[in-house]
Amino acid sequence: MHIAITTPTGNIGRELVRILQSDTEYQLTLLARDPSKLATETAAGATVQQGDLVDADFLVTATQGVDALFFLIPPDFGAEDFRGYQNEVASNGVGAVRENYIKHVVLLSSVGAQHAEGTGPIAGLHDAEIAFRETGANVTALRPAWFMENYLPHIETIRSDGHIYMPLAPDARVAMIATTDIARAAVDALATPPDGFEVRELLGPRDVTLEEAATTIGEVVGKPVQHIQVTPDQARAAFLAMGIGESLTGLWLEVMDGFNHGRVKPEFPRTEQATTPTELSTFVASNLKPAIQRPA
Numbered sequence: 001m002h003i004a005i006t007t008p009t010g011n012i013g014r015e016l017v018r019i020l021q022s023d024t025e026y027q028l029t030l031l032a033r034d035p036s037k038l039a040t041e042t043a044a045g046a047t048v049q050q051g052d053l054v055d056a057d058f059l060v061t062a063t064q065g066v067d068a069l070f071f072l073i074p075p076d077f078g079a080e081d082f083r084g085y086q087n088e089v090a091s092n093g094v095g096a097v098r099e100n101y102i103k104h105v106v107l108l109s110s111v112g113a114q115h116a117e118g119t120g121p122i123a124g125l126h127d128a129e130i131a132f133r134e135t136g137a138n139v140t141a142l143r144p145a146w147f148m149e150n151y152l153p154h155i156e157t158i159r160s161d162g163h164i165y166m167p168l169a170p171d172a173r174v175a176m177i178a179t180t181d182i183a184r185a186a187v188d189a190l191a192t193p194p195d196g197f198e199v200r201e202l203l204g205p206r207d208v209t210l211e212e213a214a215t216t217i218g219e220v221v222g223k224p225v226q227h228i229q230v231t232p233d234q235a236r237a238a239f240l241a242m243g244i245g246e247s248l249t250g251l252w253l254e255v256m257d258g259f260n261h262g263r264v265k266p267e268f269p270r271t272e273q274a275t276t277p278t279e280l281s282t283f284v285a286s287n288l289k290p291a292i293q294r295p296a
């Protein structure tokens with residue numbers, strides 16, 4: 001099977017390619033802006049098509065002759081209209097699916113994508129689900145929960161004062177998943193196309209409160225760690241200071257509010273298929289702790 005993969009240098013994409021390359025059944029075409037980041041994958045037999053996902057012609061040319069497409073809309077942190085940007089990238093993917101009669105698309109969506117509004121950047125993934133569904137191709141929408149990797153930007157304050165500052169309530173209960181488990185689910189999805197459109201929610205091993213998550217992080221890191229809820233205004237100032245644009249900043253505040261008020265949640269009850277194995281403690285031990293211990 002010939003598979004085209006977007007964002008092969010990202011959290012999910014890189015792991016997805018690594019797993020697929022351990023199986024000789026797959027021929028891989030990787031769509032990337034900078035092929036020099038994919039030397040290992042190229043040496044292992046993948047073809048790289050160089051280009052940008054905002055380029056509609058690039059997507060059509062790069063996906064000619066493929067049987068399946070893994071499609072992820074990467075963040076453009078500075079986009080003036082973030083939802084408009086998401087819709088543009090999705091529309092380019094849809095154009096490639098139609099033009100090249102691609103039979104199966106695995107779309108990286110999100111928990112909460114059943115809602116058209118009120119979920120921040122997830123609403124753009126709601127739009128993408130509909131746009132790909134309308135192509136008539138077989139489409140698997142993967143809807144992962146909150147990424148455990150979202151803790152990585154907090155290593156500095158965990159290291160300095162043992163605090164994680166977020167505009168999320170300490171008692172907000174969320175499902176958390178490691179991106180390695182999303183990549184494994186994408187491999188399964190590519191191997192088992194649906195007949196039509198399907199949603200697969202991916203919810204990590206369990207739901208936890210932000211307070212419980214901070215306690216787990218502290219236990220693994222070896223010092224007390226506390227979740228501190230900041231106000232939306234404080235969070236806005238922090239996002240803007242990090243260089244995040246006004247549009248995405250507003251959407252992030254909306255999604256955080258959605259988590260706090262239970263608006264952003266799975267559409268379906270948790271099932272065995274939706275439950276993925278990597279525990280937060282395992283993720284912290286393998287990813288967060290080494291990053292915290294590395295000299296600043």
Ligand SMILES: NC(=O)c1ccc[n+]([C@@H]2O[C@H](COP(=O)([O-])OP(=O)(O)OC[C@H]3O[C@@H](n4cnc5c(N)ncnc54)[C@H](OP(=O)(O)O)[C@@H]3O)[C@@H](O)[C@H]2O)c1
Binds near residue numbers: 013034072075110
């Ligand atoms: N964070 C969460 O809790 C959460 C939850 C559910 C769903 N999601 C969704 O998950 C997705 C992010 O997944 P991820 O963490 O695997 O992504 P990621 O690590 O941020 O990877 C994005 C990759 O996309 C590439 N890229 C960026 N802009 C591009 C462009 N215009 N054209 C081509 N390539 C481009 C970048 O590669 P180069 O820089 O090497 O070019 C980068 O490696 C988003 O769609 C998000 O909405 C996130």
